[in-house]
Amino acid sequence: MIQRDMTPDVLRGFALLGILVVNIQYMGLSSAEGARGEWTLGLANGSATFIVASIFAGKFYLLFSFLFGYSSNYIIRGERSNRARWIKRCVALVALGALHFTFLWHGDIIFLYGIFGLLLTFFFFRADRTLKIWARVLFLLSSAVILLAGILIYLLERYFPEESYQAAIDTELDAVLLDGSFLEAIPARLDLWVGSAVVGIFLQGGMAFAAFLLGLRLARTNFLSSPIDKNKNVSLMKKGFLLGAPIQIVAAVILVRNEQSADPSEAIHVLALFSAFIAAPLLSMFY
Template sequence: MKDRIGFIDFLRGFALLGILVVNLPYFSKPMYLVASLGENSTLLDSIASWIVAFFFESKFYVLFSFLFGYGFFIQLENNPETNSRSRYFRRIFGLGILGLLHGIFLFIGDILLSYAILGALLWFLRNRTSSWLFKLSLVCLTVAVFCRIGMSLAEVEFKSQLEANLPRLLEESRKAYLGGFWESNLQRTKDTILSIPFLVFYQWPTVLSMFALGFYAAKNSIFTDWEKTKPGFKKIFPWALVLGILGNLVYTLHSRHILPENPNVFLKILYAISDTFSAPALTFCYVYLLGNYYHSGRSFADRIWFETMGKFSLTCYLGESLVCTWIFCGWGLGYFDQIGSYIVLLLTVPIWIFWGAFSLIWKSNFSLGPMEWILRSWTYWKKIKIV
């Protein structure tokens, strides 16, 4: 098997921070309040919510999905031992089980189960040509536009039903998450089930698009020679930056209720198109800027931190959820629905640093993270050496 690409692990470590920023509000308060009109009561909380919307929301699951596709292609291409149907689908099944447990015991917005379901399709894409994969990525983004238009058109009916039941739903959520261990798990299971339509129609088409794009990038060795890749990226960067800034500005103004509520059909279509394409555009800008930074002398001090977190990304992702659940649930510190968006945003830093430090300490003794070891042992159907 070829050596790991350090920049890919670096990007995973960076993505873990962004994912935590987006996920943390869903740990800290009822999911019905996140990005709602009455979510914030102070200017600082509102500003924090705007920062999350503009710089983080929809950008980091896009990045992680791209890296997932890239990483899976490298595994299939460069490691003959894993390039077997039984091992591949056993790994996918194991990932799905971890995602299911994650959604029940830790976080309502689990993405691992979605990755497992959609990742099963990657096996059938492994021998497709680069042009076919790129076209598939564009087709999936087009499907994402129509899915988001459909969700937007159905939004009025959904909002009316939610408003009628909101007091009861909020009370049930607060009581359950501030209750015992099993009460919070039962409520989380209910919330996870309720979030399935959002995951399927809002995230799945974009996730599959990024899987295909990741396969395309890996097949063409995009990140093995940055100096060769950089000129092409540099040409795209100004256009992606304009689209990313303008599109995400519109997204932020709309999603945080600064623009007028209940826009007409034309504006709903415009918002859906903008949202679908501007998030990957800004994500591309992140990758380009980080690529330049990583391949410069300035990054040497930071590489080991980000790369180690990226190498243990499954452990860190689940570990972040464990800490967040402990902070906010009643069986832990019990801060559910008691902290504003501003403090929640600041809280991401110490949690992310904790798991970065954990990764460095763990790496000094073991070659695999604990969750990576479990998944790999399941994949190979034998106990893998962790030292």
């Protein structure tokens, strides 16, 4: 009897808990913006924003993405004939995600994971070196995109200060959820999901897919299977924490102070997120 590897399941539950903590602000505050502006004022709100930004935001979705790629190896198992099974599962995820973001949750990622899963099909039988190169290129490209976006917004704020470049807060869904019917919320939810998905792919899609590729590559070495090399894992955890935590703390402090200021800068917000996203894999490794 084949025994199931429990470590990926435990880590997946841990990752989902972290993702939930990040998403609560979009469920309870602003559907589009979460905890920004007035929601960060005061010691309690500021502390909560700092904790979410430094410990949770951007880290657990990478861990979840890593596990998605890692788990694909359990389905493929080195057999080309299993690709059809994987494709069917991804198509099912796409369908489930479409229902999810239409009727329930505007922050759905199941649909995009299904799409990315289909793209992952082209990498199943690639060499480890190819996976490593693609992962690094995608990570660097995503980092460059976020950095350039922050710099562009900074230049616009500096030379065209009369314009507002802070992301517009879409309150339509919030208003419908308060006073409208279930069916009336569907168009507003779809509009918000499309906008969020485009921005998410643009800023974080490359990092997520890089995590897919890393998970796929490490699954070939049974990285999470027993017996686990505790010494190696402890070493990775120490490196991840010692390098990642200081960057995350500084980025979170900058983000909170900017949000609490009288005239918050969207450029500083994006650049703080950039710093956090760049260091996110380090804390994800620690987790």
